[in-house]
Amino acid sequence: MTATKPSPVHEIARRKALIAAVRERARTMFEAGTPGIQIAAAICSGIEDVLLSLIEETLESFGDRRDFVAKQGAIVAIGGTGRGELAPYSDIDLLFLHNATNAADFDEFVPRFVQMCWDSGIQLGHAVRDVNTCIALSRRDPQIATALIESRHLWGNEKLTQTLIHQFRSRVVNRRKRKFIEDCLRARSEGWSAEGPLAQELEPDVKASAGGLRDLHLIRWVAYARYGIKDIDSLRLQGVLSKSDATRLKDAWEFLTRLRIDLHLSTNREQDRLTRDEQLRITRERGFTETAEQRPVERFMQEYFHHSSELATIAQRFASLQRRRSLAQKARDMLMGHRAEGYLYVTPDQITVADRHLPRICASLESMLHVYRSSALYDLPLSPQVREAIKQAVPKLEPVVSKESARLFMDILRCVRSLGPTLRSMFNTGLIDLVIPDVAHIRNLLQFNQYHHFTVDEHTLRAIETVTGYETDDTPIGAAYRAIRHKELLHLAVFLHDLGKGFETDHCIVGEEIALRIGTRLMLPEYQVEQLALLVRRHLEMADVAWRRDITDPALVLNFSRDIGSPDTLRMLYVLTAADVTSVGPGTWTHWKAGLLAELFDRCLVILSGKRYSFHEAERIRTVKQDVLSILSHTAPREHLPQWIDSQLGGFSSYYLTTTSPKQIAADLQIIEKLSPTAIEVVPSWSAETGTSEYRIITRNPLATTGCFYKMCGVLTAKRLAILSADINTTADGVVVDSYLVIDTDYGSEPPPSRFEEIAETFRDVLQGKVTVESLFIRNRRFGSERMQTVSDLPTRVQIDNESSDTRTIIDCFAHDRPGLLFTIARALFELNLSTDLAKISTHFDQVVDIFYVQELDGSKVRTPERIRQLKERLEQTLRHFEQHSHKQFLNGK
Missing domain, CATH: 1.10.110.30 (Hydrophobic Seed Protein)
Incomplete structure (x- = not known):
């Protein structure tokens, strides 16, 4: 009886099972603690066995022609496959090498075999070429050339493979050795700095990022070209690598290989990026514990950066030493050198x-x-x-x-x-x-949060590069930098400013102690040592005041200026602040931050020196009024317009007048002029550039102004709008001009006009008392979705500042960014019978700092210690409950 031939579906499942078995064996070895390099070799060996079995299956269909297939071509393992190192889900790099003159059978074989590989779940990276084509392409494309360095015969005509290897060595490498090395370096060094690669990327690719496995490959490529050998031990024995460098390379090789295998097995796919979620998982599984100075994940990542930075530095140094200067360069050196x-x-x-x-x-x-x-x-x-x-x-x-x-x-x-x-x-x-011996402490030191993009040492070096770049900067920062007399002291402060990180005590306090010690060690005059210590101790303070305080408050500016003490120290602190923030990572320095910091610097400078960087606030406000007058003269000409503008703007705060554009002020005044006592005007707008909507609410309705901040936050939250910022202003005669910048999570692009009108009508209904916020929530049970996973475990916190302002109490709330947060805080302030006069919202990825300037309902400042304690305890309790429980009511499906 003839056996039934298995179905194609059954055959595909059988072949996939072969690959799954290789991966399962790798998982077993990994869990048993087998070194990563051994696992990578075992995976490669297992995959090759599967490939050879698939080759035999493919050849069955060729019958008597199978010998012709093997003679006409060869399958060559290249890249990682040729090197004998594979991760569980790596692509399999193969070169199908054929005889250009007579390869009809082999050419027929290749697509059948490739299809069988794909059906089996093998991800191929392959090419079909003859020897001459391989040589020609590898002379032009470094990516092809570096892959061919690892050529290893797998199946077929071995003589053809050896011909390729010999021709490649002779025609691509030996005859053009210097260019070949330069090509390898150029292919690898994209993104390197002038001094070498950046190995401190906080979500690195363990293969491709600087300090990853690709840097080991670079050493192999250059060593193959220069010495004809590739492995670390041979390079050490020939004296090309020192014993210590060889040991560090082997340690990094093992660490990164096992880590890459871990990532693949965890995600069941090709995953080489060490994301923050993976960092947390691996930290737990490897049993890292917390210390007083570092979180477990920071200890794990410091170990990672130790290996990656060592590898990156050795690779860059090795490559630089193997470069040979050309005859033209040597001649130029002799003619132009001295x-x-x-x-x-x-x-x-x-x-x-x-x-x-x-x-x-x-x-x-x-x-x-x-x-x-x-x-x-x-x-x-x-x-x-x-x-x-x-x-x-x-x-x-x-x-x-x-x-x-x-x-x-x-x-x-x-x-x-x-x-x-x-x-x-x-x-x-x-x-x-x-x-500066303290530098050793910050090498590869990581702060695990979404705000910092680099390790502390890399951030420090970037801050130096940033601050010296201000020499040619046509901004207030550049002008301040050029006016500093002792730039060397500023540069030293920039280098020292974060050396106190990674200790249990606040890094500004530790940094001050380091600055005092280093200043004395460098034999600076006593006054410069004190100045250096002040800059390091207070390097966060200027940004804190500029972005979280009302800088139009004279008392606040006076007290800050008094603490800084001199115009030169102020200039240094201003420039240090800008360089520090800029060097944190892409996007951390914005036009808004630059403007507020420059404004604070301007205000402090006039107190310390009698001179402003730009001009007096009165003059600036006069310029704003002139701009507004010019705009309204063209759009709404009238008699006595200048006097009317003066009277209207006289009721606004300096904060509104100096932070709002003249065009927007003019638009607000046009609405206010026509505003009836009961009207509530809502002006929506859309920004395609930022993907955000703005809702501007203007009213003098007494009913609407009571608890309006809480009510407006409630409307936006109930309607599933993510609040990015809130700008609250109330004139002396009770006109509310509030602005909310939001993301409408219901729409991927610009919301339709009906959506804007829906939100505007809801604002009016709630502010006029037709609908309560509570009923609005019941009616809109589907709220927003959590916009990002919280990775930081920093605790929620409430700070109350009752000293910086003579008229208002300042409340700072630190929390995780979740839907409903601002509304929850606004409701708590309303229930505490506080009037919110100004709100400043600042979001750093998953961390939010909300600042509220508040007064009692009678307009007085919060006074008694008991009342302050009540506010702090109530708000802390609210944030804790929100974080643990109540935020879920604002999420889909909760």
């Missing part, structure tokens, strides 16, 4: 030192700082050989700073254009640690 200091040779693109002089420059801290000072003054990097010699010498020296060393270091800090690259190089060689 000697300096007796032993330095300055060329158009670097400073180098003859090998016989290297021991001399590496003999002491002073001699190495002397070379770096020359590098900074000439604005040229040290050659790779000089940097390598310094790096090797640093561990042998004691971290003792002499008077001469201190002078040389401060000279380096006086350089502007070259300071960023110079300090980064000193950081990479470890020389900076001899001068």
Whole structure:
């Protein structure tokens, strides 16, 4: 009886089971603690076994022609497959190599085999080429060339594979070795800084990011071209790698390989990005514990960055040392270069030192700082050989700073254009640690939150690069920077400002202690040591005042200015603040922040020096009134218009007049002029650029103005609008001009006119008392969805400031960004019988800081300690309950 042939569906399932078995074996090995490199090799071996079995199955359909298929071509493993290292869900890189003159059978075989691979669940990265095509393409495309470095025969005509390997080595590498190495470096070094790759990306790709596995591959590529060998041990035995570098590379290789396998097994797909969620999972599974200074995830990521930064630095240094200068470069160096200091040779693109002089420059801290000072003054990097010699010498020296060393270091800090690259190089060689030993603490130090984009050390180096960039900046910050007399002191403050992070005590306090110690260590005058300590201690304060306080309050500005003490210190703090925020990451510095910070600087400068950076507030308000007059003269001309504008704007606060555009003020006045005693005007608008809607509510209705902030937040929340900011203004004669910037989560783009009218009508109904907020919530049971997963475990917090303002109490609420938060706080303030005069909303990814300026209902300031304690306890209780329970009522399906 003839056996029944299995169905195609059954065959596909059987083949998929083969791949699943390979992955399951990898999972078993992983859970048993097998080293990652062994698992990667086992996966590759298992996949190859499956491939060979699929080849045999494919050949069955060729019958007597199967021998012709094997003679006409070869299957070559390339890339990671050729290297013998695969993660569970890696693509399988294959080259189908054929004989260009007679390959009809092989050409027929390839698509059948490829289809069988895809049906089996194997993700192929493949190409079909002959030898000459491979050679031609690899000479033009570094990506193809680097993949062919790992060529390994898998099946078919082995002689054809060997021909490719020989031709590739001869025609692509040996005949053009220097260009080949440059091509490899160029292919890998996209995104590297002048001093090397950035290995401190906070959600790194363990394969492709700087400091990832690809940097190990770079070492293999360059070593293959230069020495004809690829593995770490062979490079060490030939003296190309030091024993310590070889050990660090092997440690990083194992750590990253096992981590990559972990990511693939966790997600059941090709996942090389170490996301924050994965960081938290791996931290738990690997048993990292919390310390007084660091959270568990921060300890895990510091271990990651230790390996990645070591790998990135070694790879970049190795690549730099293997570069050979061309004959043209050498000729140019001889013609245009010159000697300096007796032993330095300055060329158009670097400073180098003859090998016989290297021991001399590496003999002491002073001699190495002397070379770096020359590098900074000439604005040229040290050659790779000089940097390598310094790096090797640093561990042998004691971290003792002499008077001469201190002078040389401060000279380096006086350089502007070259300071960023110079300090980064000193950081990479470890020389900076001899001068400022506290730097060692922040290497690879991570703050796990959604606000910071880089490790503390990378943020610090970027802050230096940012601050020196202000030299040519045509902004108030640039003007302030250029006016600073002792820029070296500012540069030192920038470098020290975050060295206090990673301790149990507040980093500003620890940083102040470090600044006092380092200032004394560098033998600065006492007044500069005190100035340095003040800048580090208060480096967060100016931003805090500018963005979370009413900077039109004279008492607030006076007290802040008094604490800073001098115009020069104020300039330094202003520039330090801007550089610090800018260097946190993309998008953290905005036009709005720049404007408020410049305004605060302006106000403080007139107190400390009698001069404004720009001009007096009265003059600025007069300019605003003139602009408004110009606008209204064209749109609504009338008799006595200037006097009418003066009388109307006289009732507005300085805050409104200096933070609202003249065009918007003019539009508000046109509405106010026609506003009846009971009318409630709602003006919606849409911004395609930001994807946000604005609702501007203007009314003088006494019924509407009672508890209006709470009611308006209730309307927006009940209608599923995510509130991004709230701008609340009330004139002296009781006209409310409030603005809410929102995202309408019901619409992916601009809401239709009916939606705007629906929201506007609801505002009117609620403010006129026709509908209560509570009934509105019942009617709209489907609220918003949680916009982002909360990854920070920072606690909710309430701070009450009763000193900064003479007329109002300031309440700061720190919480996680969830739908319904602002409404919940506004309702609590309303129930506490407080009138909200000003609200400033600031969101940093999943963290929200809401600031409220409040008064008692009779217009007086909150006075008694008992009342302040009542407010704090009630608001803290509200936030805790919201975070744990009540926020769920604002989510879909809750």
